[in-house]
Amino acid sequence: MKVKKRFVALVAAIGIAVGWLTLGGTAAVMHATSSTEFCVSCHSMQIAYEEYEGSVHFSNAKGIRAECADCHIPNDPIGYVFTKIRATKDIYHEFVTGKIDTEDKYEEHRMAMAETVWAQLRENDSATCRSCHTNEAMDLYSQTEEAAKMHEYGVENNQTCIDCHKGVAHFAPEPEMDSAAFDQLFALADNTPKNASTVYPIQPIALADLGEVNPTTEMTVISETNGNRTVEISGYQMKGAERVLYMGNGQRAIIATLNDAGQAAVEAGEFAADEYGNEWRTAKITGTVDSPVLDSLDPMWEYAEQLDNVYCATCHAKIAAGHFTVNAWGPVAKGMGDRTDISELDLEILTKYFQHHAKDVAGH
Numbered sequence: 484m485k486v487k488k489r490f491v492a493l494v495a496a497i498g499i500a501v502g503w504l505t506l507g508g509t510a511a512v513m514h515a516t517s518s519t520e521f522c523v524s525c526h527s528m529q530i531a532y533e534e535y536e537g538s539v540h541f542s543n544a545k546g547i548r549a550e551c552a553d554c555h556i557p558n559d560p561i562g563y564v565f566t567k568i569r570a571t572k573d574i575y576h577e578f579v580t581g582k583i584d585t586e587d588k589y590e591e592h593r594m595a596m597a598e599t600v601w602a603q604l605r606e607n608d609s610a611t612c613r614s615c616h617t618n619e620a621m622d623l624y625s626q627t628e629e630a631a632k633m634h635e636y637g638v639e640n641n642q643t644c645i646d647c648h649k650g651v652a653h654f655a656p657e658p659e660m661d662s663a664a665f666d667q668l669f670a671l672a673d674n675t676p677k678n679a680s681t682v683y684p685i686q687p688i689a690l691a692d693l694g695e696v697n698p699t700t701e702m703t704v705i706s707e708t709n710g711n712r713t714v715e716i717s718g719y720q721m722k723g724a725e726r727v728l729y730m731g732n733g734q735r736a737i738i739a740t741l742n743d744a745g746q747a748a749v750e751a752g753e754f755a756a757d758e759y760g761n762e763w764r765t766a767k768i769t770g771t772v773d774s775p776v777l778d779s780l781d782p783m784w785e786y787a788e789q790l791d792n793v794y795c796a797t798c799h800a801k802i803a804a805g806h807f808t809v810n811a812w813g814p815v816a817k818g819m820g821d822r823t824d825i826s827e828l829d830l831e832i833l834t835k836y837f838q839h840h841a842k843d844v845a846g847h
Contacts, residue, residue: 516567517552525577530589534653541652549615554652555600557610594656601645609644616644636806646800658797658823664786665829671782672775677707679778682714686828688774690716693745696772698828699783699835700738711773722754722762733757734809736838741768780839787836794825794833804840812837 515521523532535541540549556566576582583589583596604612618638623631637647649655668685675682684698696702702714718728718738725746730736741749745768752765777783791801807815816834825833838844 517556519550519552522551525573527573527577527583527589530586531653538652549652553614554611557607558614559610562607562610593654597649597653597656601649604645605643612644612648636802637800640800642800647798649798655798658793658825660790660793660829664789668777668782668786669775672777675776675778677710679776680704682712682776682778683780683783684772684774684776685783686774687831688772688776690714690739690745690768690770690772692742693748693768693770694739694741696739697737697835698832699780699839702772702776705769711771712776713769713771715767715769717765717767719763720749720751720766722764725749728766728768730838731809731844732763733759733761734838734843735813736809736835739768745770783832784836784839787833790825790829790833791836794823794829795819798822804837805842807837807841808843809838809841812841 522528535551540554542548557563577584581588583592604610618634621634623634626634633647636642665685672685680703682702682704684696684700684702686698687695690696696716700716702712702716705713705715707713716728716739718730719732719734720728726741727737728739728741730738739745748770749766749768754762754764756762795801804812812834816830816837820830820833
């Protein structure tokens, strides 16, 4: 009986030892292969590491560093193991395919790699981000006014961290949009009926010798002769800035810019002060245009939504046009546009899209 107990004890001891070695060894291997040193030992990760070295997650005033695993490997056991298994593909590509072993190859696959990581973070509600950052711990009063507003907006709209914080450790993919969509606008404009009663420019156009009309401005057609349209434009002028026609009373969305002759040709109402002390009056002007125009804004807004998807949503979640006022959208769009390579014309079209659908536009 004593021998049997000793045998059982020996078997149990061996089992515990094997289990400890197996589980402990596995844990040690998993931990070692999660270190930043291991991650960057692959040649393919050098570009990613150099970008990370220039980020606030590598060096900051607080002296707190987020390592590779802190951002890329969830803490929960299932997520941890699943991520480690999925990461074996990186080893395969490092030693077998050489998929991103040159800078050109890396740039070619940057968008796909980024979208893969973004999808994972959306799926787990940015779990690795939230292991350090939580909404409850944020001191909104210590943030810039704009940052505080965006964090409140994100919470209200059930957004997750990665929806806005792309490119925080690695460069975000450079957004690009080919010219095909804009060329389509010209093709549609070439087919605008001559008897169209209302038309809209797709780019800045001359209003005879009176000034320039901005894209998306509504123009009422009075007559048409051989492609030349006599049109009427209605808007508002602010006292002291009569060179400009605005979209609405108190709304600083510019629809046309007039020269001296244009200012003299304006049919204007009487000035009246708004709640801020600025004086506004109705204003309309008649002139001729001979540039391609559309008879509906729908294609322009479809194009603007594509611009939004490419130049805005690549870096952060889409922001509803109704989130800001007409006047706020101007500087917001310009400030964000300066961070991309969006063209001046595309930025103007995108800004007008936001302003036409802003929260203080009638009927919005």
